[in-house]
Amino acid sequence: MSLDNVSSNFSGGFDFTDLITFLWQKKLRIVISVSILTALGTFYVKSLPKIYSASSTILLSEKNEKLSIGGNLTSVTKPEDNKIDTYIELIKSKLLARKVVENLKLHEREEFKKKLADGGTVIEIDNAVNKLLKHLKLSKIANTDMLKVTYESELAVTTADVVNEIGPTFFEFERLSHQKQVNETTRWLDEQLLALSTRLDIAETELENFMQENGLIDLESQIELVKTEITKLIEHRLVVGKELSSSESTIKQIQNAKGDRKQLMQIPAILNDELIRTMSAELFKTELMLDELSKRYEHKHHKIIAIQGTADAITQNLDRSLQKVVDSLIQDDQSIKNRANELEQQLEAARVKHAALGAHEIDLASLRRKTLATQKLYDVFLTRLQEAEILRDLDAGDEFSVIDYAQVPHKHIKPRVMLGAVFSLIFSSIFSIGFWLIIHLIADKHTRFKQLLAKHGVLILGEIPRPPKKQAKTKSKRVTKKELFYADAIRSLRSELVVHANNAAIRTIAITHVSENTNSALTIDIAESFSYIEKSLLIDCNLRSPQIGKVCERDSLTPGLTNYLGRRLSFGECKFQNGHSQLHVMPSGPVPNDPLMYLTNSKFYDFIQKLKKVYKRTIIETPHVTGYNDVLVISKSVDAVVLLCDLESADNQDLTEAIQRLLNAGVPILGVVFERVKNINRKRSAIGKMKIARVID
The missing domain is CATH 3.40.50.300 (P-loop containing nucleotide triphosphate hydrolases)
Structure with missing residues (x-):
């Protein structure tokens, strides 16, 4: 049976009364399948390992939000929200996780050991790091600088050990990182001051050499000249474009005419030709005369034959003239196309030249900005390096502390047997009813045929059951x-x-x-x-x-x-x-x-x-x-x-x-x-x- 038939059963012929009747007829099957599925679901939930969870809260606040180097430079540090996100990523990094594993020796605990294919286990610190990060959860507490650290494990003591170790390990990691950053920054400032001096000399030399190599004495005037040339070429191209559009329209009409004289004579470009109009008029007069004579004489009369010969001669001349005009129009169309192609080539060359000058202009501006920026940066570093305030700013760090330490949990959070049983019951009921309903609809040929007849507007006159088997003839026959x-x-x-x-x-x-x-x-x-x-x-x-x-x-x-x-x-x-x-x-x-x-x-x-x-x-x-x-x-x-x-x-x-x-x-x-x-x-x-x-x- 096709899916279309199943869907049609759902759509039309199964109302609420039929559903109630179906549920009553299949109640035993539905109850049995619901009971089995619910029992299996509940058993599966109960067989899941018990998971414990512990949480601790740490404070991440700053003494000083920004480090000022000069009025022309923006803040070196990020906004508060971004910095807390940075702290979260640091805590979730494998480097910090490795330190936690090493401090607690988690890799030696059974649950963190790597399981082998033969059922054995082996100590592997990378496996312990990955498992730690998999079950570690970090969440910001709204409108505060505090962070909630949560860890889930099959052992309650492991959850408390991990969340209580995360904060101190991170604090020590951040203190060492900040001290290293201060030392590297001081050394970096000295190196940058020397490097900026060299960069400034190189930038000034590059600017001078670039202007001499490309002849950029008056770059703006050259760009204006090219723009004027492009404008004139575009105007000329518009004029030629109109001529080409008109010519192509005429050629298309000629092609559609397929040599038919009457259709060719209706084309404006041909009709405007003086010779064509004159010959068309003569042909029209000759045909009128021929029509008048045909009313008075037989078609073999010498006058009709003479006029017919004249009409044929004019027609032949008219056809030759039409062909010449058509050939002339085709040649004109090709000439216009050639002119349009030449203009496109000239316009493309002008655009290429304009693009090259624009690229030079951009490169020149970039070199000038580079030189100016290097000069300003050099002045800032030279001025601020002599101030002692920068050292105090570099020594400033963040304040970290553990607000709430975790206790060893006594109740598991997973699995929730009652919730799992309720969910299994609901799912089993829906699945069982749906399953038996689909089976019923697939096998319900009677309903499908009713829908088919209703679709065609044909009545159902009656429904006859299977005829009973004939009984042997006896004196007392029971019905x-x-x-x-x-x-x-x-x-x-x-x-x-x-x-x-x-x-x-x-x-x-x-x-x-x-x-x-x-x-x-x-x-x-x-x-x-x-x-x-x-x-x-x-x-x-x-x-x-x-x-x-x-x-x-x-x-x-x-x-x-x-x-x-x-x-x-x-x-x-x-x-x-x-x-x-x-x-x-x-x-x-x-x-x-x-x-x-x-x-x-x-x-x-x-x-x-x-x-x-x-x-x-x-x-x-x-x-x-x-x-x-x-x-x-x-x-x-x-x-x-x-x-x-x-x-x-x-x-x-x-x-x-x-x-x-x-x-x-x-x-x-x-x-x-x-x-x-x-x-x-x-x-x-x-x-x-x-x-x-x-x-x-």
């Missing part, structure tokens, strides 16, 4: 519940057909099948049901594989429909009465080589019309609609067609094909009857309590 349900379904179908018959004068009904029918028991049961209330006739028009005679235990040579239509026997000789009921049966008769030869004969149509005067109801059995066109032919003679659909053998494709064939052929389809419907007994369970003496009234 089984299956026989009761089956008989009641037949009567309901008969009532439905009678209602439609009263509304539309339906007296002849053709019954066909979705797929190949192996027997005609249901058709016979329907006809027998009608015979209890009115005089009825059953005709076997299945001239492909007739079954009614076999079901009625008649010989294959029993006369029937083909004998009557072939004018070999009378109507009375081709039918028989079924028992003591009002039902008359006409079997198929001998099977012909070409069944449609009998069905398309006008005698068949007249025969069906005459039956309306003799019988209150005529039931006609036909071959299945998906295999043969017999029912499409028979439908022209009957009042209505009923389609039988076996839920056990038919599928969506079969039913769709059958409905479409009937609708496309304009068949008066009355509706569809479902055969072998399952669970129909439940819907009719109330009837089972009634005491009825016989199966069919």
